[in-house]
Amino acid sequence: MYGLVNKAIEEMVCSRFGKNTWQEIKQKAELEVDVFISMEAYPDDITHRLVKAASLVLGLSAAEIMQAFGEYWVQYTAEEGYGELMDMSGDNLPEFLENLDNLHARVGISFPKLMPPSFECTDIKEESLNLHYRSSREGLTSMVMGLVKGLGKRFNTKVDITQIQSRDGGADHDEFLVKYKPQ
Ligand code: 1DX
Numbered sequence: 373m374y375g376l377v378n379k380a381i382e383e384m385v386c387s388r389f390g391k392n393t394w395q396e397i398k399q400k401a402e403l404e405v406d407v408f409i410s411m412e413a414y415p416d417d418i419t420h421r422l423v424k425a426a427s428l429v430l431g432l433s434a435a436e437i438m439q440a441f442g443e444y445w446v447q448y449t450a451e452e453g454y455g456e457l458m459d460m461s462g463d464n465l466p467e468f469l470e471n472l473d474n475l476h477a478r479v480g481i482s483f484p485k486l487m488p489p490s491f492e493c494t495d496i497k498e499e500s501l502n503l504h505y506r507s508s509r510e511g512l513t514s515m516v517m518g519l520v521k522g523l524g525k526r527f528n529t530k531v532d533i534t535q536i537q538s539r540d541g542g543a544d545h546d547e548f549l550v551k552y553k554p555q
Contacts (some may be wrong), residue, residue, distance in 0.1 A: 373419055374483060375408035376452075377445075381422055382408065384444045393429060400425035410452075413485035416509060435514040442518020446526055458526075465529050465552050466501055469493050469520070489516075499553055502536070505546040513538070513546050520550060529554045 385394045398406075401421040408414070423441075427434045450458045461475045462468030469491055476488030489507035505516050517533050524531030530553045537547035 373414060373416055374410065374486065375412045375414055376410040376449075377419055378408040378414060378422060379410055380445055380448045380452075381419070381426070381441060383448060384441060385426060389430065397422065397425045397429045400429060411483065413483075420511070438512065438514035439518035439521075442515040442520075443522035443525070445515075445519060446522030450526070463527075464554065465520075465523050465527050465531065465550075466493065466496060468523055468527070469501070469503060469550070500549065500551045503533075503548045503550050505548065510539070513540075516546070517548070520548070524552065527554065 382394060385397060401418075401424070403418060403421065405414070405418070423434050423437055426432070426437050430437070432440075446458075449455075457475060457478065461471040470493050472491040473488070476486065480486040480488060487508055489505060489509070489512075492504040492506075493501045494504065495502040503520070505513070513535065517535070520533050521531055523529075532551040534549050535546060536549050537543040537545070539546055
């Protein structure tokens with residue numbers, strides 16, 4: 373994944389636990405890189421090693437970290453140069469989710485090594501929708517749940533998300549029931 377992802381993990385850990393904890397995590401992850409460059413593509417393995425090391429150092433599950441990271445990503449990208457991209461992708465939660473594939477297509481024009489997931493909304497109602505998540509990557513389901521919660525914060529909307537189909541359980545793709553209520 374692009375370095376922006378690893379940098380966001382670094383920033384999240386540093387802001388919540390301090391630089392020393394981050395150094396400890398980086399050491400445990402045994403990376404060959406010291407500084408991440410946002411616009412350079414890195415092997416996914418680096419991100420997974422960081423999350424595993426963070427899990428050991430912080431005493432949190434990898435799923436807890438990934439969910440927290442998903443929430444953090446929404447705020448981080450809005451503040452780190454992608455505010456306009458986020459702004460033009462929707463004024464409310466369902467609109468933003470419907471525009472996610474367009475957002476990734478836009479990023480992919482400038483960054484061809486992007487491997488964007490795909491999000492599809494079905495059964496759209498006043499206060500709920502079904503979100504279908506398809507990805508060439510595995511193990512990021514918790515992050516997606518955090519991302520949707522992060523969007524809830526962004527749009528001042530109460531969100532309740534539950535997984536109703538999982539690839540781990542043999543389904544074709546992950547599916548979530550998203551209930552939302554603007555506050
Ligand atoms: F609900 O892959 C809200 O590297 C959501 O299965 C979900 O393949 C917001 F410059 C610039 C760059 C860079 C901008 F090239 C990414 F570096 C992308 C900014 C999306 C904002 C996807 C990151 C692919 C890297 C992936 C989970 C799950 C999507 C991460 C979250 C808005 C982003 O993001 C999976 C890669 C951006 C950029 C957003 C993503 C790659 C998302 C969301 N994805 C790179």
